[in-house]
Amino acid sequence: MADDKDYLEKSDKEQTAPDNTSGDEEEFEKICFMCRRPESKAGKMIDLPNDIHICVECMQKSFDTMNNAPIDYNDLMKNMPNVSMIDLNSLQNQIPKRQRVKKKKEEPKQENVAPKAFDIRSIPAPHKIKASLDEYVIGQERAKKVMSVAVYNHYKRVFADREDDIEIEKSNMLMIGPTGSGKTYLVKTLARLLDVPLAITDATSLTEAGYIGDDIESVVSKLLAAAGNDVERAEHGIIFIDEIDKIAKKKNTNQRDVSGEAVQQGMLKLLEGSEVEVPVGANSKNAMVPLTTVDTKNILFICGGAFPDLENIIKERLNKQASIGFFADLKDKYDQDANILDKVIVDDLKKFGMIPEFLGRLPIVFTLSGLTEEMLVQILKEPKNAILKQYQKLLALDEVKLEFDDGALGAIARMALEKHTGARALRAILEEYMLDIMYEIPKDENIGEVIITKEYIEHTGGPRILLRGQEIPRIGMN
Template sequence: MESSVRREEEPVLTPRQIFERLDRYVIGQEEAKRAVAIAAHNHLKRVQARRMRRGSLIKKSNILLIGPTGSGKTHIARNLAEILSVPFTTVDATEYTEAGYYGKDVEVMISDLLFKANHSVEDTQRGIIFVDEVDKIARRTQGARNGAGSRDIGGEGVQQALLKLLEGREVFVPMNVTQAWNKSDFVQIDTKDILFICAGTFSDLHEYGDGGTRPVGFGAEDAVRKVQKRITVKQLVDFGMLAEFLGRLPVMVQLHALGEPELLRVLTEPPDSVLREFRELLSYDEIELDITEDALRAVVRFSVEKGLGARGLRSILEHVMADVMFDAPELRRRRLTVDAGFVNARLLRLDAAQLGA
């Protein structure tokens, strides 16, 4: 009882406080971080008002993140959950089907959150669910758009099934995620205060809502980027998203691809950066690791050329550092310097292996 009263009296984090904490771990995407911070702040105020049993007009601030691979969509959501100190789970929209068909029912994603909350119903009801690959559940059939066309159980059907969760309903969810078919072990969860963050690349969105044309020639890349900055609800509906589904995701945030300067900062600045992780791993073998700036720039350049974004930095560094990590236990009490020549030689080998594949 005391803990619940204490939680009610805790001051709500301001958008600036949320932004500043996100800013420590998420490089770039200033506009996205501001929008997410505002949405999270409003969500906290709504949850607090409901807990204190005050009438409130505040609606759910579910979020839709649109951006290329490796731009930080999952990273923003995961760090937001840590800042708000709430349970968090990531689910893949493509795993779910319309109720009654082979595949996971959408209620199973609430079960995932319940599991992450150690089966605490109260904590589950204020958690965050990150629904990835939401662009993959766009309408696949081109028949009637009023439900009278052919069944689309993995696309439109999933969007329809998600409507009640996004809006906020009391639903029965299986206690055991691995035995969702067991109808005897269910618990009732209210999704009114569960924040849903949906994300997708919508990589071919430029084909919708702009006459089906794509800019070509010099400056085409910049032109495509400008089109992406003007994404509208109409474009998303034409893409295959239900208007009702989008209506329950009022906060639409667009992320851009990270450039070389930003990716260099991703490698070096955040407290949980990949570079810091490698240095810590090698420190256990009493090895001090130095990587030159030119070497880091070579890694970043390779990631940009391959379109891998921030997510690709880890896999590239894992390959580059493989020989060092293998020999590390036998090289105690040393200072190792990794330069651009060392990195480029291994990137050439990696490039050749990819071409061979």
């Protein structure tokens, strides 16, 4: 009787439990169990028990194979009496959720179409975009201004009315700047501000057909994953391709350039805008991964690279016509020019190894300047998520106040300049000097404040430590 009572209680719970799966399943497309294509590509599905779906084409191929095969199934069943039917329960949930495609929302056909969640009215004006970038990025005033205008114009183009047959071209960008100058950080901040999906990829991993590294279309697949497999949201996203200078044409080589010029050629259709089939939840196409179509015409592409030795190409061009005569410029005139990259033109990039067709699809070219000592000090303390503020918050959780002397900040900035890796060096330097402090502070509950001094950074002294309720500092740490 007890078993019967438990069974009845379990049955009542199952009947009254809300069905949360049906609504969730309706958001995703059905995927063929055999060819892995979604319903939008393969057509109407044949539904089998246990949430298994097969497209009409695969079902027909299965019937044709069985009918045309020279096998007598009656004899086969007689000779194999223990053969059992396939257990469909073991086949369900074979397609993981990360490889499932969300259905596209059907747009109403009425003239008064309801505005989308992300429309032209929700795009901040260029000055507001730049003001938001100013809160996170120090310096690079021209770069932030150019990006703000380009992004604003791009999304106006996306939502523009096309009744007058005037089609606005894409505002794809090429940013040039030394390592650590903030190229990736600018793009990340921009995507977070606009609340659009962002995919960051490295051009060094791309090859022409993907047989050595990732194929070219894998960058779109990464964007689709960043958008939660929502194709409509992905088509309004941003793709940032870093290290773009690494796919320049190889000079004086007779080998096939599968990771250089060939990659530039293959990226042309993506930059300009085309419909591409990309795998869902994977970087490479294979028979076990569903495919979906993404239109890249409204995806904003931003390419960035350090372009080493580009300065020499610019100097050579500038000195070419000014080296003969009484009024000729000196050949070393531009050697000390810190802003030499600002004088770059398309011909310089062609000479570097970028093909004209590729540069033509990146109409907006701008540069980022190298960081100075003053800028590095500002980066340490002024942005909203500055590195010093992060350490101060960590120690505040232990009820300890952390301060840095101006001399200490200057010393850290000078050390970072010597490493020639830009702002990235700041974190590594601080990690080194804060290690002992973060280790020792939790040992003593009497410590109330720590002041990082210039002497501590230069290894000629220690930090100043103030005990709780005391104004006399204690020098050094035991």
